[in-house]
Amino acid sequence: MIDRDRCLALDAADPLRAFREEFVLPEGVIYLVGNSLGALPRRAADRVRRAVEQEWGGQLVGGWNQAGWxxxxxxxxxxxxxxxxxxxxxxxxxxxxxxxxxxxxxxxxxxxxxxxxxxxxxxxxxxxxxxxxxxxxxxxxxxxxxxxxxxxxxxxxxxxxxxxxxxxxxxxxxxxxxxxxxxxxxxxxxxxxxxxxxxxxxxxxxxxxxxxxxxxxxxxxxxxxxxxxxxxxxxxxxxxxxxxxxxxxxxxxxxxxxxxxxxxxxxxxxxxxxxxxxxxxxxxxERVPMDLLRAKSMALTSLFVDLVGDLLELVSPADAEARGSQVSLRHPDGYPVMRALIDRGVHGDFRAPDILRFGFAPLYIRYVDVHDAAATLREVLDKELWRDERYAQRLAVT
Amino acid sequence: MIDRDRCLALDAADPLRAFREEFVLPEGVIYLVGNSLGALPRRAADRVRRAVEQEWGGQLVGGWNQAGWxxxxxxxxxxxxxxxxxxxxxxxxxxxxxxxxxxxxxxxxxxxxxxxxxxxxxxxxxxxxxxxxxxxxxxxxxxxxxxxxxxxxxxxxxxxxxxxxxxxxxxxxxxxxxxxxxxxxxxxxxxxxxxxxxxxxxxxxxxxxxxxxxxxxxxxxxxxxxxxxxxxxxxxxxxxxxxxxxxxxxxxxxxxxxxxxxxxxxxxxxxxxxxxxxxxxxxxxERVPMDLLRAKSMALTSLFVDLVGDLLELVSPADAEARGSQVSLRHPDGYPVMRALIDRGVHGDFRAPDILRFGFAPLYIRYVDVHDAAATLREVLDKELWRDERYAQRLAVT
Missing domain, CATH: 3.40.640.10 (Type I PLP-dependent aspartate aminotransferase-like (Major domain))
Known part of the structure; x- marks a missing residue:
């Protein structure tokens, strides 16, 4: 089994590694929900501020021409x-x-x-x-x-x-x-x-x-x-x-x-x-080589499948070529399992009735994130941490 | 005819005058296009920054529940x-x-x-x-x-x-x-x-x-x-x-x-x-008394009609009760007239084929703005300033 040091080495050699710096990623969170809502690009925060303050605030209706709306x-x-x-x-x-x-x-x-x-x-x-x-x-x-x-x-x-x-x-x-x-x-x-x-x-x-x-x-x-x-x-x-x-x-x-x-x-x-x-x-x-993106995406999802495939039924195709950039696993108590994971900083999502979804956005997810997420999932299942009654309570949006 | 000092006195007595401070209004502009795109509320700039940086950036997909999306x-x-x-x-x-x-x-x-x-x-x-x-x-x-x-x-x-x-x-x-x-x-x-x-x-x-x-x-x-x-x-x-x-x-x-x-x-x-x-x-x-808003709106549009009604054909109803918060005037060369006005800091807009539109947003337009806009329109027409060939050229969005 691939270990954490090997993952760190893969990250160091990753030709896409610099893209992670483009994004705001909260401390202590492994964000595997980029397939639902992508992370904030730093430049997007600046760009929206400019649209509000300089374009709307400064050009007003002139923005239709001046700002190219x-x-x-x-x-x-x-x-x-x-x-x-x-x-x-x-x-x-x-x-x-x-x-x-x-x-x-x-x-x-x-x-x-x-x-x-x-x-x-x-x-x-x-x-x-x-x-x-x-x-x-x-x-x-x-x-x-x-x-x-x-x-x-x-x-x-x-x-x-x-x-x-x-x-x-x-x-x-x-x-x-x-x-x-x-x-x-x-x-x-x-x-x-x-x-x-x-x-x-x-x-x-x-x-x-x-x-x-x-x-x-x-x-x-x-x-x-x-x-x-x-x-x-x-x-x-x-x-x-x-x-x-x-x-x-x-x-x-x-x-x-x-x-x-x-x-x-x-x-x-x-x-x-x-x-x-x-x-x-x-x-x-404009700067992302899409062939490298796909190669990393397949490597990330394959690594996750390798690390947790023995734990839960794989809903996604076993062949990386036949998958998108996500891995779906089945668990009859998928909802509390996902809540327990999120409580430990590993953010995926749940799709009724029994699917745990993990998305791997190759621009900002590292091999070491996959390793640590898999280790957390293993611990949540091995120790049955998801049985905590706090995790049964449904949120408005799951 | 009502003079500029009287307009300043009306502004000083305006029960809605404090609302103007809520908005970002560029220096040297009388913005009579609030009926097309309203001005930027200062609190909107703050609120959007929070939505981007704290909600999207900080809560990520959790914003659906936490931020109430x-x-x-x-x-x-x-x-x-x-x-x-x-x-x-x-x-x-x-x-x-x-x-x-x-x-x-x-x-x-x-x-x-x-x-x-x-x-x-x-x-x-x-x-x-x-x-x-x-x-x-x-x-x-x-x-x-x-x-x-x-x-x-x-x-x-x-x-x-x-x-x-x-x-x-x-x-x-x-x-x-x-x-x-x-x-x-x-x-x-x-x-x-x-x-x-x-x-x-x-x-x-x-x-x-x-x-x-x-x-x-x-x-x-x-x-x-x-x-x-x-x-x-x-x-x-x-x-x-x-x-x-x-x-x-x-x-x-x-x-x-x-x-x-x-x-x-x-x-x-x-x-x-x-x-x-x-x-x-x-x-x-939530804090705007709508009866006062309407009263001010009618006073503003009536003042503008009083000040410029002799210059151009009034397209809007003469009775303030029968109008919205805008005044439309007809001029066969409406497009260059409006461009000449904008060049002098009075922003209205043009609607084909021959309508000059002036919107009076009562939360941030003052009586003195109406006075000054009317004076500028009078000057543009009296001196035929709109005949400058720069003003004939059409922008993408008129």
């Missing part, structure tokens, strides 16, 4: 594009993932008016499935087919996640996209749990959505992004027709004329303060 | 409620006005399935009308009738603004709401240009939406709010079914079950940093 949704999209295999003018930032999914699936349905089947994964992150249910309910006449059935025939659109939020299982994006296209369906990928965790390439797909507050580290409630393949730019419709998607939003015309290109998928006034944090977070990503 | 959309809604005549549990904060309009109008259409007419004002702020056009296009079979026709018969829903963004004209909310109800329609009010500018009461209406970045001073791209009358809470549907509107979002169920009450109108992950600024801005509103 108006162009932010596209400018930020262009900087996310390389992380998902997209090009400039193909990604727009704004709103939330739920809303981006609504836009993508609705646009896909409009592009396939002769079809009445939506394929969605009932085990997918719930908001994806809920959004589809809401849209199908509004439109009427659609069948929602569970992706577990494995049939794409007659589907208008297939909506899947590249990495499963619960298990960490990674889909084969090129193969599934090709299968959807062979069936005549359009493909929408949810990248929430893959973007920033590994190289992503959705250039063959039709639409993709993702959030920026997990591995991308843009802060709580940071805006989402929406990718639309350029082959659909002339024909895809944004059913959420807000003024920022208009060809001339400041002409205040009475009729909606969609903007050219990806801008038509903008909706309302952009969330400038949240976007400022994203702006800073993306400066870091 | 999860409850923010409802907690903030409860604090907006008194400003619009609503009660606790009737207002939810999030997303943008465009999206809130989509939710409100779609919910109204679902509550009136036997009707196929949407009444909307073609002169309304464009995003309202665009959103309706997009929704009608998605659903098919709906007629959009211009409110200028004055007929509500057979309408499923009537969507209007309390204060017109262009002219500043104020609608008679109780009378129009009653007329809509007599016709069997549901009433949706857009409060963007009235909330924070005057006492508002939409308690008789069915839905209302508004933004928080204008008179409420919550910052660029701050989240919008949505009011739903409690008589519709059990039956109104949110067609944007995101996980934060679910009865048990952290149970990760596969089927959507709407939450009880107003929470069902939440959608995705709330924009926490933008919400922090709103949190601080609302602390100020």
């Amino acid at each position: 108006y162009d932010q949704p596209l400018a930020l999209g262009d900087r996310i594009a390389p992380l998902i295999g997209a090009g400039p003018g193909e990604v727009v930032v704004g709103n939330s993932t739920s809303i981006a999914i609504y836009q993508a699936v609705a646009a896909a349905l409009r592009l396939r008016p002769d079809r009445r089947v939506i394929v969605s994964d009932a085990r997918n992150f719930p908001t994806d499935h809920y959004v589809v249910q809401g849209l199908a309910g509004l439109l009427g006449g659609y069948e929602i087919r569970d992706a577990a059935e494995g049939r794409f025939d007659d589907a208008a659109v297939v909506l899947l996640s590249e990495v499963d939020y619960r298990t960490g299982a990674r889909a084969d994006v090129p193969a599934v996209t090709a299968r959807a296209h062979e069936a005549g369906a359009l493909m929408v990928w949810d990248l929430c749990h893959s973007v920033g965790a590994m190289p992503v390439d959705v250039s063959a797909a039709d639409f993709a959505v993702g959030c920026t507050y997990k591995y991308l580290n843009a802060g709580p409630g940071a805006p989402a992004f929406l990718y639309v393949s350029p082959r659909h730019h002339a024909t895809a419709e944004n059913v959420l027709q807000g003024w920022h998607g208009h060809a001339a939003p400041f002409a205040f015309e009475t009729g909606y004329r969609p903007a050219e290109g990806i801008r038509r998928f903008a909706v309302g006034t952009p969330h400038v303060l949240s976007s400022a944090a994203l702006d800073a977070a993306l400066e870091i990503w | 999860y409850d923010q959309p409802l907690a903030l809604g409860d604090r907006i409620a008194p400003l619009i005549g609503a009660g606790p549990g009737e207002v939810v904060v999030g997303n943008s006005t465009s999206i809130a309009i989509y939710q409100a109008v779609a919910a109204a259409l679902r509550l009136r399935p036997d009707r196929r007419v949407i009444v909307s004002d073609a002169r309304n702020f464009p995003t309202d009308h665009y959103v309706v056009q997009g929704l009608a296009g998605l659903l098919g079979g709906y007629e959009i009738r211009d409110a200028a026709e004055g007929r509500f018969d057979d309408a499923a829903v009537v969507l209007l603004s309390e204060v017109d963004y262009r002219t500043g004209a104020r609608a008679d909310v109780p009378a129009v709401t009653a007329r809509a109800h007599e016709a069997g329609a549901l009433m949706v009010w857009d409060l963007c240009h009235s909330v924070g500018a005057m006492p508002v009461d939409v308690s008789a209406a069915d839905f209302a939406v508004g933004c928080t970045y204008k008179y409420l001073n919550a910052g660029p791209g701050a989240p919008a709010f949505l009011y739903v009358s409690p008589r519709h809470h059990a039956t109104a549907e949110n067609v944007l079914q995101g996980w934060h509107g679910h009865a048990a979002p952290f149970a990760f169920e596969t089927g959507y079950r709407p939450a009880e009450g107003i929470r069902r109108f939440a959608v995705g992950t709330p924009h926490v940093l933008s919400s922090a600024a709103l949190d601080a801005a609302l602390e100020i509103w």
Whole structure:
């Protein structure tokens, strides 16, 4: 078994080790929840302060021009594009993932008016499935087919996640996209749990959505992004027709004329303060070699599996290539076990009914953190420390 | 004519004068664009810094419980409620006005399935009308009738603004709401240009939406709010079914079950940093006597009309009671006139084709500001200073 000194040596040789200094990480905490909310980049704190004090406070409404607020949704999209295999003018930032999914699936349905089947994964992150249910309910006449059935025939659109939020299982994006296209369906990928965790390439797909507050580290409630393949730019419709998607939003015309290109998928006034944090977070990503990131991610998750695989059932795929940057383990009393871990400085999270999730953000998690987290988990289980009644009490957000 | 000394005396006697100290106002600027983007409250800068550094940076994902992020959309809604005549549990904060309009109008259409007419004002702020056009296009079979026709018969829903963004004209909310109800329609009010500018009461209406970045001073791209009358809470549907509107979002169920009450109108992950600024801005509103606010607002707009009414055609109603907190004037070369004013420290804005807009936020605009702005406008027009060719060049955002 790999020991602590060996982990320290791996950290010393880690080509990504300098990135950890970019982040604020509380003392005494091993933060394995970067797959839920990424840590604060130091430069994001400075950037948000500048957006508030200099832009809002100093330029006031002039910030639309001077600080570039108006162009932010596209400018930020262009900087996310390389992380998902997209090009400039193909990604727009704004709103939330739920809303981006609504836009993508609705646009896909409009592009396939002769079809009445939506394929969605009932085990997918719930908001994806809920959004589809809401849209199908509004439109009427659609069948929602569970992706577990494995049939794409007659589907208008297939909506899947590249990495499963619960298990960490990674889909084969090129193969599934090709299968959807062979069936005549359009493909929408949810990248929430893959973007920033590994190289992503959705250039063959039709639409993709993702959030920026997990591995991308843009802060709580940071805006989402929406990718639309350029082959659909002339024909895809944004059913959420807000003024920022208009060809001339400041002409205040009475009729909606969609903007050219990806801008038509903008909706309302952009969330400038949240976007400022994203702006800073993306400066870091411009310097990250994604192949090294993936290599470290696989090494971290493999190390954790090696260290604790004998303790609990592994829910994630055993093959690192088939995983995202997380490890999920099963325990019937997963909730108090996680509370006991957090009480000892090891922060993961719990997903009902029995999943312990540990996310390994390669930019700031070290090999020694994995070692120490595994040792703490072993102690909590060996000594049954989780049986303390304090840990049974549920918090509002688990 | 009222002179500058008299304005200084009015300021000294103004019962709201202390509120100006709450705001950051750049030196040498008379900021008459608070109806577009409110000024920065000093406490908002502090509050956002705390959200970034202490909540995100220090609590990380624990902020959902410790900092109350999860409850923010409802907690903030409860604090907006008194400003619009609503009660606790009737207002939810999030997303943008465009999206809130989509939710409100779609919910109204679902509550009136036997009707196929949407009444909307073609002169309304464009995003309202665009959103309706997009929704009608998605659903098919709906007629959009211009409110200028004055007929509500057979309408499923009537969507209007309390204060017109262009002219500043104020609608008679109780009378129009009653007329809509007599016709069997549901009433949706857009409060963007009235909330924070005057006492508002939409308690008789069915839905209302508004933004928080204008008179409420919550910052660029701050989240919008949505009011739903409690008589519709059990039956109104949110067609944007995101996980934060679910009865048990952290149970990760596969089927959507709407939450009880107003929470069902939440959608995705709330924009926490933008919400922090709103949190601080609302602390100020808790101390504002709305009758005094309205009295000062009417005095300010009336003073401006008195001082410049001979110079340009008044687009706003001549009767202060019939206006919001803005004055709109017409000039065929409105764009360079406004640029010339801004160059001299008087900030208003321009709305195509020929409207000069001046907003008077009563919390931080003084009588002497109105006097000086009017004097500058007179000079710009008398000396034709706006003919300088620098002022003809259009900026991206006007």
